[in-house]
Amino acid sequence: MNYAAAIQTTGQIALPAWRSRVLFVMLLAGLAALLLRAIYLQGVNNAFLQQKGDARYGRVVDIHAHRGMITDRHGEPLAVSTPVESVWASPADVEFSMNQLLNLAKIVGMTPEALKSRLTDTSREFVYIKRQLPPEQAEKVVKLGIPGVSLQREYRRYYPGGEVTSHLIGFTDVDDNGQEGIELALQAQLGGKAGSQQVIKDRRGYVVEDVASLRAPKEGSDIALSIDSKIQSLAFREIKQAVEKHRAKGGSIVVMDAKTGEVLALANWPSYNSNNREKPGISVLRNHAVTDLFEPGSTMKPFTVAAALEEGKVKPGTVIDTAGGTFTVNGRTIHDTHPERSLTVAQVLQKSSNIGTAKIALGLKPETLWRSLNQNGFGALTGAEFPGEAAGKLRDYKKWRPIEQATMSYGNGISVNLLQLARAYTVFANGGELKPVTLLKQETPAVGVKVYSDATAQAVRDMMEAVVRPGGTAPLAQITGYRVAGKTGTAHKLENGKYVDRYVASFVGMAPASDPRLIVAVMINEPGGREYYGGLVAAPVFGSVMGASLRLLGVPNDASLDNVMQAPAEIIGEEV
Amino acid sequence: MARLNVLLLILVIACALGVVTSQHKARKLYVELQKEKDRAQQMDVEWGQLQLEQGTLAMPARVEKIAARQLQMQMPQSSQIRYIRSGSGVVTQP
Numbered sequence: 001m002n003y004a005a006a007i008q009t010t011g012q013i014a015l016p017a018w019r020s021r022v023l024f025v026m027l028l029a030g031l032a033a034l035l036l037r038a039i040y041l042q043g044v045n046n047a048f049l050q051q052k053g054d055a056r057y058g059r060v061v062d063i064h065a066h067r068g069m070i071t072d073r074h075g076e077p078l079a080v081s082t083p084v085e086s087v088w089a090s091p092a093d094v095e096f097s098m099n100q101l102l103n104l105a106k107i108v109g110m111t112p113e114a115l116k117s118r119l120t121d122t123s124r125e126f127v128y129i130k131r132q133l134p135p136e137q138a139e140k141v142v143k144l145g146i147p148g149v150s151l152q153r154e155y156r157r158y159y160p161g162g163e164v165t166s167h168l169i170g171f172t173d174v175d176d177n178g179q180e181g182i183e184l185a186l187q188a189q190l191g192g193k194a195g196s197q198q199v200i201k202d203r204r205g206y207v208v209e210d211v212a213s214l215r216a217p218k219e220g221s222d223i224a225l226s227i228d229s230k231i232q233s234l235a236f237r238e239i240k241q242a243v244e245k246h247r248a249k250g251g252s253i254v255v256m257d258a259k260t261g262e263v264l265a266l267a268n269w270p271s272y273n274s275n276n277r278e279k280p281g282i283s284v285l286r287n288h289a290v291t292d293l294f295e296p297g298s299t300m301k302p303f304t305v306a307a308a309l310e311e312g313k314v315k316p317g318t319v320i321d322t323a324g325g326t327f328t329v330n331g332r333t334i335h336d337t338h339p340e341r342s343l344t345v346a347q348v349l350q351k352s353s354n355i356g357t358a359k360i361a362l363g364l365k366p367e368t369l370w371r372s373l374n375q376n377g378f379g380a381l382t383g384a385e386f387p388g389e390a391a392g393k394l395r396d397y398k399k400w401r402p403i404e405q406a407t408m409s410y411g412n413g414i415s416v417n418l419l420q421l422a423r424a425y426t427v428f429a430n431g432g433e434l435k436p437v438t439l440l441k442q443e444t445p446a447v448g449v450k451v452y453s454d455a456t457a458q459a460v461r462d463m464m465e466a467v468v469r470p471g472g473t474a475p476l477a478q479i480t481g482y483r484v485a486g487k488t489g490t491a492h493k494l495e496n497g498k499y500v501d502r503y504v505a506s507f508v509g510m511a512p513a514s515d516p517r518l519i520v521a522v523m524i525n526e527p528g529g530r531e532y533y534g535g536l537v538a539a540p541v542f543g544s545v546m547g548a549s550l551r552l553l554g555v556p557n558d559a560s561l562d563n564v565m566q567a568p569a570e571i572i573g574e575e576v
Numbered sequence: 577m578a579r580l581n582v583l584l585l586i587l588v589i590a591c592a593l594g595v596v597t598s599q600h601k602a603r604k605l606y607v608e609l610q611k612e613k614d615r616a617q618q619m620d621v622e623w624g625q626l627q628l629e630q631g632t633l634a635m636p637a638r639v640e641k642i643a644a645r646q647l648q649m650q651m652p653q654s655s656q657i658r659y660i661r662s663g664s665g666v667v668t669q670p
Contacts, residue, residue: 080628
């Protein structure tokens with residue numbers, strides 16, 4: 001009522017003065033609150049906003065570090081990383097026409113249905129469509145211009161040597177980490193460490209300023225192996241041919257520089273192509289020359305003879321009574337296939353007489369024989385640091401019975417790997433010095449350990465030269481123009497603790513015998529044909545690989561070019 | 577006093593503009609540098625690929641096959657080899 005009257009009389013509403021004052025104070029308080037908040041955020045507790053602001057333009061980018069290259073001793077690449085593109089998608093953002101889908105499926109090699117099903121889960125933000133496409137194909141994907149589908153650069157390892165070097169080099173997994181062989185053994189050196197860097201990016205995503213390097217990338221280092229790729233390919237071809245010719249289960253070959261202990265070639269057959277992502281079973285994957293043990297058989301005899309020579313127990317001309325072909329120790333009989341009444345020590349080695357070797361060994365103290373074998377690296381890792389290497393078995397001499405000492409002297413009851421065996425022969429090539437074995441290129445020749453005297457080493461080498469002459473067990477190992485010293489081996493295979501009628505044929509030798517440059521060790525596992533003697537199966541492989549390698553290296557001849565003597569009709573088979 | 581202030585103000589503005597332009601130039605140069613780095617990497621990649629290609633083409637097995645099949649080459653027999661000893665100048669057949 002009053003109200004109406006007031007309007008009527010003045011035409012104005014007279015408000016109480018306190019209302020405007022209250023409003024004024026409230027606005028002022030609001031302003032003050034905002035001011036305080038602003039001061040607080042920008043002055044006192046500014047870290048959060050600063051960070052948010054930086055995030056608008058600042059980015060942390062990864063810097064890829066290259067995986068080192070593996071080369072042979074002459075710099076030929078054996079394993080190289082090259083970039084490939086992986087296609088990935090963010091399913092929520094993907095939009096494509098039917099035509100685009102079909103094209104994409106064709107490029108990445110998937111059925112359109114499979115591709116579609118991969119992109120259905122829109123809750124995921126990152127799905128690989130196809131990893132590691134060659135750059136040309138990746139370009140086609142980009143040209144399709146499908147939103148939500150992008151490329152990511154990755155690196156993939158290529159092996160020009162394929163199956164020739166696969167056991168040695170090994171391979172890497174999809175993320176470029178070493179899985180087998182050298183790739184695994186030297187992962188620490190080969191693998192780079194990715195770095196990261198803080199940068200400023202502009203609106204279009206280009207880096208405009210380098211703010212700070214958070215972590216410098218560490219590039220993987222290149223590694224030069226001791227391998228000679230020409231000899232490697234030669235060795236591979238020959239071992240493959242021999243395994244196929246003799247229908248064997250497998251075969252391995254090691255070529256070593258006799259002076260430095262560097263491995264020039266190491267190959268096995270069956271092999272596989274390391275460039276294929278699908279890998280074969282473990283039996284093909286294994287580097288049999290290093291990871292598998294076998295009883296060496298007669299290739300051990302030179303070490304027994306050398307131990308006896310070193311002790312002064314025998315001389316090369318000492319006559320051993322070989323008992324007409326049978327000899328019984330501890331109730332077990334040792335046989336010779338070519339029974340003789342007596343043989344000199346040199347002939348024992350030449351004709352590979354088990355009885356002769358056993359008698360020489362029994363004239364030694366167990367400890368002497370054991371030390372001789374042990375010092376030559378048997379029963380221990382070679383130090384080549386190849387993953388999965390088997391050390392072999394050399395039993396403690398304190399537990400030897402005479403029959404064990406006898407059989408061990410001709411390589412039964414002891415197990416070795418081929419690399420170990422090849423390395424042990426460096427003592428005969430270097431005047432009694434055992435060289436350390438290595439798969440890496442050496443700039444300075446490694447210093448070995450003296451095991452035998454020069455005279456002993458020379459004497460055994462001379463005796464081993466007789467092995468390849470007619471009358472020995474391996475005339476097929478002769479090489480035109482070079483003198484050869486070597487030893488055959490044929491051993492029964494041991495299965496579940498019993499010797500079975502399957503064999504391991506081997507040959508280890510060196511040439512030129514006057515001053516050995518190379519050592520080649522060949523092992524053929526279970527030759528399936530009628531021939532199974534080391535002198536028939538393994539020695540020809542030795543001959544062709546050694547001959548060609550020496551010519552390749554330009555090693556001067558130490559014999560006339562008509563030095564190969566016709567082998568007798570029947571090659572002397574050794575007792576196995 | 578006022579004059580000095582004006583002078584300093586102009587100086588400050590000039591410096592500020594200088595900072596802006598040099599920053600801009602630095603960024604432009606950085607982009608350039610980045611491009612060159614990318615190019616270097618691209619070339620590195622290409623080098624790797626070429627090396628790989630060369631390695632594949634020079635595989636001893638392949639060279640041997642071509643030598644034997646296409647070029648009809650063969651290993652010399654021992655009777656076909658002559659040795660030349662350095663120094664003597666005489667060709668010998670050992």
